[in-house]
Amino acid sequence: MMALLPEKFVSLNPFVESWALPNELQRSQQRWSASEEDYRRFYDAMMPMLDETLDYLDQYEIGNIPEEAIVLYHLSLAFAEAAPHVELYECANQVPNSFEAVRFEAAHGEQIDS
Amino acid sequence: MAAASDELKRAMPYTTRYPELGTGPIDVAPLIDPDLFELEKEKIFRKTWLLVGREEEIPEPGDYKVRQIDVASTSVIVVRDKTGKINAFHNLCTHRGNKIIQEEGAQTTGRTRSHLMTCRFHAWSFSTDGKLHGVPKEENFNKLDKNCLGLKTIHCEQWQGFIFINLDKTPEKNLVEYLEGMADQFAGYPYHESTVSYRYSTVLNCNWKVAMYAFSEGYHVPTIHAATLPSLAKIEQIDYQCFGPHSTSALYVPPVAGMQPTPATGNLGGRLVTSKQHGPHLDLLPEKINPERRTDFQFEFPVFFPNLVLHLGAGNGYPGMTYFHHQFWPLSVGQTLWEGTNYFRPPKTPSERVAIAHTNALHRNAWLEDTSTMEDTYAALCSGALDEMVLMDEEIMIRNTHRAWHEYMGV
Known part of the structure; x- marks a missing residue:
C-alpha cells in the first residue's frame, strides 16, 4: 500500500482502505456493512488520536486540503459518523429499532469532501 | 363550550387555554380516507402557502430552483430575475405544455443561460421574469400574441429568506397575514x-x-x-x-x-x-x-x-x-x-x-x-x-x- 497518511498517523493505515472514503454515501455504505469488530478497532485506534488528528488537519484550509492530508481528513469524517455506533449502539451497524437507513437519500451524498 | 374544570386545567394546562381545541379525542378518518385525501388537494394544498426553498439556494440573478409538488400535479420554477426579484411559474411551456426545465428529483437547482429558459420541444424561450422571449418560425403562427403567452405565474412571497408559493389564483391572505403571529414570533x-x-x-x-x-x-x-x-x-x-x-x-x-x-x-x-x-x-x-x-x-x-x-x-x-x-x-x-x-x-x-x-x-x-x-x-x-x-x-x-x-x- 502507498504511504497514504502523514508519518505521525501511520498507525491508522489499516483503516484507510475501508473507511477513508470521500463522500457521505460511500461512508454510509461502509457503516452499514461494518462488523462489531470493525467498529471497535477503528474507534479504539482513532479516538485517542482525535485531538492530534484534528490539530494536524487545521493547518489546512477547508475546501483546499492537500493530497498529503486528504486521506486523514476523510478518515476523520468517517470517524465522526461512525462514533455514535460505538458510543450509543453497542457497535451495531444500524441505529437500533430504526427506519431502514438505506432508504434515506442524502441530497449531498455524492458530494466530495475536499 | 363549558369552562374546563380545575382538575382538567391541571391535567392539560396548555390545551385548556385554547377552548376551541377541545380536550376530547380526534378522528382518525382524515389520516386514512382516500376521499378526504382528494379533497385535501383542493382545500388545503391549493389554498395555503407552501415552503419551497431558501433564498440562499438561488443567490444570483438567473438562478432557479424547480420544486415538484405532486399533490397539486405540478412542478414549480422559482427563479431570480435580472432585478433580483424571485418569481414562481408553473414548469410548463405555454406552447404545447412540455416541461421547460427537466428535473433531477423533487428539488432541482440550476442557473439559466443569459436569463433564458428554453423548452427542448420546439425551443420556445422564456425570460426569468416569465415573458415569452423567442419563438422559432413565429411568422407561421396565426398572429401570435407573445404578450399573452408568458409562463403561468404562481404567487410567490418571501419571509425571513424562506420562499413560499401559493397555488390559489387569488390567495385569501398574503404570506405574512397567513403566518399570523408566527411571522413576528420567528x-x-x-x-x-x-x-x-x-x-x-x-x-x-x-x-x-x-x-x-x-x-x-x-x-x-x-x-x-x-x-x-x-x-x-x-x-x-x-x-x-x-x-x-x-x-x-x-x-x-x-x-x-x-x-x-x-x-x-x-x-x-x-x-x-x-x-x-x-x-x-x-x-x-x-x-x-x-x-x-x-x-x-x-x-x-x-x-x-x-x-x-x-x-x-x-x-x-x-x-x-x-x-x-x-x-x-x-x-x-x-x-x-x-x-x-x-x-x-x-x-x-x-x-x-x-x-x-x-x-x-x-x-x-x-x-x-x-x-x-x-x-x-x-x-x-x-x-x-x-x-x-x-x-x-x-x-x-x-x-x-x-x-x-x-x-x-x-x-
Whole structure:
C-alpha cells in the first residue's frame, strides 16, 4: 500500500482502505456493512488520536486540503459518523429499532469532501 | 363550550387555554380516507402557502430552483430575475405544455443561460421574469400574441429568506397575514447565516399527517430516541402557543447531575460549543423564544400549517448554532415524501467540518428513529379498528393542526 497518511498517523493505515472514503454515501455504505469488530478497532485506534488528528488537519484550509492530508481528513469524517455506533449502539451497524437507513437519500451524498 | 374544570386545567394546562381545541379525542378518518385525501388537494394544498426553498439556494440573478409538488400535479420554477426579484411559474411551456426545465428529483437547482429558459420541444424561450422571449418560425403562427403567452405565474412571497408559493389564483391572505403571529414570533433569527445544508429524504408509506404529527410533539422523545439522544431522557416541553392554524412550543432539558457526554461527543461537540461561530448564542434568539434565556434550552419547534415543522436551536442543545426543518409532501393517501434538512453555519476549519459531520449524523440517526413508527402506525390505522385517538397535553400541536385541517376542509 502507498504511504497514504502523514508519518505521525501511520498507525491508522489499516483503516484507510475501508473507511477513508470521500463522500457521505460511500461512508454510509461502509457503516452499514461494518462488523462489531470493525467498529471497535477503528474507534479504539482513532479516538485517542482525535485531538492530534484534528490539530494536524487545521493547518489546512477547508475546501483546499492537500493530497498529503486528504486521506486523514476523510478518515476523520468517517470517524465522526461512525462514533455514535460505538458510543450509543453497542457497535451495531444500524441505529437500533430504526427506519431502514438505506432508504434515506442524502441530497449531498455524492458530494466530495475536499 | 363549558369552562374546563380545575382538575382538567391541571391535567392539560396548555390545551385548556385554547377552548376551541377541545380536550376530547380526534378522528382518525382524515389520516386514512382516500376521499378526504382528494379533497385535501383542493382545500388545503391549493389554498395555503407552501415552503419551497431558501433564498440562499438561488443567490444570483438567473438562478432557479424547480420544486415538484405532486399533490397539486405540478412542478414549480422559482427563479431570480435580472432585478433580483424571485418569481414562481408553473414548469410548463405555454406552447404545447412540455416541461421547460427537466428535473433531477423533487428539488432541482440550476442557473439559466443569459436569463433564458428554453423548452427542448420546439425551443420556445422564456425570460426569468416569465415573458415569452423567442419563438422559432413565429411568422407561421396565426398572429401570435407573445404578450399573452408568458409562463403561468404562481404567487410567490418571501419571509425571513424562506420562499413560499401559493397555488390559489387569488390567495385569501398574503404570506405574512397567513403566518399570523408566527411571522413576528420567528422573525430575526439568523437563518441566512446557516448556509451549509444537509438534506435527507425518503418516501414513507403513510399518510402525510401521520408523519407530520409524529414530528409535532416531544412526548415520544424519551422512548423513541433512547439510543441516539440519551441526554433527552427527561425533557420539559413548554411555551406552547397557537396562532390560527399554526402552533409552537419549546423543548428544554434540565441538566442531569453526573451525566457526562461520551468521548467523541464530548470532543467533537465540545469544539462547536466552545467556538464563537458555532457556540451557544441565546442572544440571537428572537426575544419571544426562550424568553427567560434558559441555558438548558434545546430548541423551539413551530408547526406551520399545512406541512412544515421548523426547529430553531441556539447552540446549547445539539452542538452548533443550527436550525432544521421537516416537510411532508403527500404523494397519495398512503405515501409521503418526507424531507429533513439541517442548516449549519459554515465551518471555518477542517475540525469544525468534522464536528458538524458528527452533529449531523446524530440528527440523521434521530430521524431514522422518528421515521421508524410511521409506516407501522399507518398500516395499523388502515385496519379501521381505531376511530379516534386520544391526545395528552403535550400533543396540543397535533390537536391544533387537526382543528385547522377540519376548518380548511369544511368537514
